Amino acid sequence: MTEFLLSVEGLEAWYDESHILHGMNFTVGKGEIVTLLGRNGAGKTTTMRSIMGLVRKRTGSIRFGSVETIGLSANQIARAGIAFCPEERGIFSSLTVKENLMLPPVVAEGGMGVDRVYELFPILQARGASQGTKLSGGEQQMLAIARILRTGAHLLLLDEPTEGLAPVIVEQIGQIIQKLKEEGFTILLVEQNFRFAEAVGDRHYVVEHGEVIDSFERREVEANREKITGYLGV
Amino acid sequence: MAFFDIPLPVFMGQLLIGLINGAFYAVLSLGLALIFGLLNIVNFAHGALYMVGAFVAFLLLDILGIGYWPSLVLAPIIVGLFGIVIERLLLRPLADLDHLYGLLLTFGLALLLEGAFRHFYGVSGERYAIPDSLQGGFNLGFMFLPTYRAWVIAASLIVCIATWLLIEKTRLGATMRAAVENADLVRAFGVNVPLLVTITYGFGVALAAFAGVLAAPIYSVNPLMGSNIIIVVFAIVVIGGLGSIKGAIVSGFLLGVCEGLTRVFWPEASNIVIFVVMAIVLIVRPAGLFGKAA
Numbered sequence: 001m002t003e004f005l006l007s008v009e010g011l012e013a014w015y016d017e018s019h020i021l022h023g024m025n026f027t028v029g030k031g032e033i034v035t036l037l038g039r040n041g042a043g044k045t046t047t048m049r050s051i052m053g054l055v056r057k058r059t060g061s062i063r064f065g066s067v068e069t070i071g072l073s074a075n076q077i078a079r080a081g082i083a084f085c086p087e088e089r090g091i092f093s094s095l096t097v098k099e100n101l102m103l104p105p106v107v108a109e110g111g112m113g114v115d116r117v118y119e120l121f122p123i124l125q126a127r128g129a130s131q132g133t134k135l136s137g138g139e140q141q142m143l144a145i146a147r148i149l150r151t152g153a154h155l156l157l158l159d160e161p162t163e164g165l166a167p168v169i170v171e172q173i174g175q176i177i178q179k180l181k182e183e184g185f186t187i188l189l190v191e192q193n194f195r196f197a198e199a200v201g202d203r204h205y206v207v208e209h210g211e212v213i214d215s216f217e218r219r220e221v222e223a224n225r226e227k228i229t230g231y232l233g234v
Numbered sequence: 235m236a237f238f239d240i241p242l243p244v245f246m247g248q249l250l251i252g253l254i255n256g257a258f259y260a261v262l263s264l265g266l267a268l269i270f271g272l273l274n275i276v277n278f279a280h281g282a283l284y285m286v287g288a289f290v291a292f293l294l295l296d297i298l299g300i301g302y303w304p305s306l307v308l309a310p311i312i313v314g315l316f317g318i319v320i321e322r323l324l325l326r327p328l329a330d331l332d333h334l335y336g337l338l339l340t341f342g343l344a345l346l347l348e349g350a351f352r353h354f355y356g357v358s359g360e361r362y363a364i365p366d367s368l369q370g371g372f373n374l375g376f377m378f379l380p381t382y383r384a385w386v387i388a389a390s391l392i393v394c395i396a397t398w399l400l401i402e403k404t405r406l407g408a409t410m411r412a413a414v415e416n417a418d419l420v421r422a423f424g425v426n427v428p429l430l431v432t433i434t435y436g437f438g439v440a441l442a443a444f445a446g447v448l449a450a451p452i453y454s455v456n457p458l459m460g461s462n463i464i465i466v467v468f469a470i471v472v473i474g475g476l477g478s479i480k481g482a483i484v485s486g487f488l489l490g491v492c493e494g495l496t497r498v499f500w501p502e503a504s505n506i507v508i509f510v511v512m513a514i515v516l517i518v519r520p521a522g523l524f525g526k527a528a
Contacts, residue, residue, distance in 0.1 A: 052422045078424030090419045092412045099408040104423035151424070 111152030252494020257390035260486025281464025287446025317439030359454030475525020
């Protein structure tokens with residue numbers, strides 16, 4: 001097995017009094033693209049937010065490299081080298097496109113230079129002075145991904161990057177994710193869109209009621225297609 | 235020469251008073267807007283901290299013999315540090331509770347500060363002299379403009395514009411604006427938002443103290459000077475749009491002038507004109523002149 005970059009064991013999380021995660025277990029190897037699949041409300045986004053330290057009440061273990069992050073605050077976790085692209089994209093309306101892009105501080109060496117980011121996403125250079133939320137949905141998604149590439153973080157958490165986007169944009173996002181993998185990024189991806197997930201993912205975990213109930217490698221997907229679509233209710 | 239049958243010197247005199255008051259309104263509401271934006275707290279202690287700023291300048295002079303110019307820098311720093319302590323010790327533990335708690339706490343704080351100074355200094359007020367370098371004035375032909383008053387307007391404008399540039403044009407400002415929108419996400423990018431909140435509160439409080447030092451030679455240094463002005467400042471923040479930096483600055487000066495001119499044309503109404511404007515703005519544009527509709 002490859003070296004684990006992220007290892008989640010027995011992760012439980014609560015929002016106020018509601019118990020959302022009931023012992024999530026999964027790993028992400030260095031350089032892998034791993035997806036969390038599951039229906040709405042299964043706990044995928046909560047898992048992301050727990051890894052990022054945004055869910056206050058959480059127990060279990062989240063190891064990033066050799067660092068245990070379960071007790072760290074969100075800004076410490078980000079500084080350790082995890083970057084987050086949230087559901088709904090999180091583009092700031094009071095910031096320009098350029099300000100949005102430059103907002104996340106560099107946390108480690110080896111991040112993409114701005115020139116390289118503009119090469120991947122030319123639209124962001126062209127629209128730099130526009131208000132962030134004036135971009136189209138697809139462009140906002142590009143911006144949300146682009147801004148975390150600059151930071152030098154090695155593990156990217158992408159929460160539903162294809163949600164609500166036109167098929168041609170989804171395809172572009174898929175190509176970008178492939179490119180990022182080639183450049184050595186490790187990606188944990190939450191997806192509802194299984195066709196997208198299977199196209200880019202090396203391994204898949206199925207989440208239900210706050211637990212991982214099954215997992216598949218890329219080569220196992222074909223033989224288990226019915227089972228997976230059954231889990232997802234598609 | 236006259237203007238609507240009002241002698242020009244009277245008109246210009248009230249305009250000047252309006253601008254002076256507007257300068258204080260602008261600096262105070264700017265601090266309130268900054269604090270409200272990032273902490274979501276209506277800082278009821280703001281007026282008291284403005285008063286403390288004036289008293290610190292007075293005490294620096296009275297006890298240590300430190301004059302106006304060093305005090306203009308020192309008093310905001312001292313009171314700003316006091317604000318940082320308040321934020322860390324008192325406001326931080328309330329951050330996750332309903333915003334009402336923060337409001338009540340700062341209100342209590344205002345009463346405590348006022349009460350303490352009243353206990354030691356009474357309500358008659360202490361005199362603080364205009365520094366020698368700002369004595370005198372200019373004869374503009376139609377009116378006499380005291381140098382110190384011109385300085386207050388200029389200094390307030392400079393501070394307001396500098397703060398606006400800091401918020402709108404710098405990286406730190408962009409981070410602050412982002413944290414106002416979505417603090418969690420900004421934290422998830424590795425920004426120490428709690429530290430940013432502390433600094434913002436300290437800075438907002440320092441602005442209040444700066445206004446206090448500016449005010450000391452014009453009004454007497456009085457424990458009640460804060461509560462006299464703060465209600466009007468709250469109205470101005472509402473008119474400008476809660477949390478709007480530009481709104482706070484523009485409506486601060488605008489309403490100061492509006493108040494001054496009302497005093498010329500209809501003196502009896504000058505004390506309530508700002509509240510009338512507030513009522514109208516709330517009806518027509520509930521988010522305020524520069525506020526974004528929620």
